[in-house]
Amino acid sequence: MILSAGDVCKSYDSLKVLKGVSLELHKGEICGLIGPNGAGKSTLFRILLGLVSRDSGSLQIHSESSKPLGGIIEKPALYGYLSALENLRVFARIQGLELTKAELENELLQVGLSPDRTDPVRNYSMGMKQRLGLAIALLNDPECVVLDEPFSGLDPIGIRTLQDEIRTLAGSRGIGILISSHNLVELGDLCDRLYVINQGEIIRHGPAREILQQAAKSYLIYGTGLKASKTLASADVEFRTGSALLHLEGPNIHQVLQHLTSEPGITLTACVPQTNLAALFEKTPG
Numbered sequence: 001m002i003l004s005a006g007d008v009c010k011s012y013d014s015l016k017v018l019k020g021v022s023l024e025l026h027k028g029e030i031c032g033l034i035g036p037n038g039a040g041k042s043t044l045f046r047i048l049l050g051l052v053s054r055d056s057g058s059l060q061i062h063s064e065s066s067k068p069l070g071g072i073i074e075k076p077a078l079y080g081y082l083s084a085l086e087n088l089r090v091f092a093r094i095q096g097l098e099l100t101k102a103e104l105e106n107e108l109l110q111v112g113l114s115p116d117r118t119d120p121v122r123n124y125s126m127g128m129k130q131r132l133g134l135a136i137a138l139l140n141d142p143e144c145v146v147l148d149e150p151f152s153g154l155d156p157i158g159i160r161t162l163q164d165e166i167r168t169l170a171g172s173r174g175i176g177i178l179i180s181s182h183n184l185v186e187l188g189d190l191c192d193r194l195y196v197i198n199q200g201e202i203i204r205h206g207p208a209r210e211i212l213q214q215a216a217k218s219y220l221i222y223g224t225g226l227k228a229s230k231t232l233a234s235a236d237v238e239f240r241t242g243s244a245l246l247h248l249e250g251p252n253i254h255q256v257l258q259h260l261t262s263e264p265g266i267t268l269t270a271c272v273p274q275t276n277l278a279a280l281f282e283k284t285p286g
């Protein structure tokens with residue numbers, strides 16, 4: 001384990017923003033913190049990065065690195081009139097690191113930015129600024145990184161590219177990565193584990209696949225022969241080309257799939273839970 005927070009509380013005057021939040025992050029793991037606007041995500045990240053003090057609770061970072069934790073909170077704060085390389089040089093110096101031009105260029109290449117571009121970063125797209133923010137967070141080789149809403153303002157291709165880079169950082173460099181978002185599309189496929197936060201409380205946590213399944217109220221079933229299925233004949237289902245969208249409140253999806261596979265003439269290729277955001281953010285009874 002690289003990072004652990006236990007029972008962290010934070011209030012602003014009478015507003016309880018974090019009400020006993022606990023989470024863990026392991027080496028090489030990508031962990032998501034998902035919650036609606038105002039749930040307390042940025043406040044928690046600020047506390048993890050030491051930018052804001054907590055009222056109570058514990059915070060432990062198990063790392064030998066000179067910079068155990070790096071991160072970006074909201075949008076990366078950059079010097080708009082400087083180039084990417086110059087920005088990186090300034091932030092490296094602030095962090096006590098004197099890098100050669102070749103080393104700075106290499107850091108830019110690592111996050112997919114071209115060192116040949118020498119114009120001011122105010123000209124950069126949001127995706128490029130996010131990448132530069134990531135390069136700054138990665139200076140001094142932290143063992144874990146927290147990224148607050150790193151996909152905000154990116155188009156679907158930008159999101160996919162940044163997701164790939166995050167996977168590479170976790171996989172090849174073994175960095176533990178904690179990412180916040182209020183968007184499931186951004187975190188669902190990417191994360192090993194998810195924490196769901198609402199009104200300052202972690203209301204669910206566990207393997208991402210399990211969390212997504214718990215909050216699913218419909219399933220997209222891919223296969224052949226589905227339209228003729230007896231199992232689906234009495235179900236609440238919408239047939240599409242090559243798939244069926246099954247709305248399912250009560251019965252177990254595994255039972256339905258078992259019935260389907262035992263029917264002659266049906267071949268199943270996949271079943272994808274369609275997670276309902278409202279259900280995900282709903283507090284579980286008890």
Ligand SMILES: Nc1ncnc2c1ncn2[C@@H]1O[C@H](COP(=O)(O)OP(=O)(O)OP(=O)(O)O)[C@@H](O)[C@H]1O
Pocket residue numbers: 012015017035036037038039040041042043044182
């Ligand atoms: N410095 C502050 N002073 C007073 N209230 C604050 C402060 N910082 C955050 N808050 C309040 O704490 C609550 C949680 O804010 P926070 O930014 O942590 O949420 P969030 O989950 O990151 O939201 P979003 O997804 O909209 O960024 C909000 O009600 C916010 O107004």
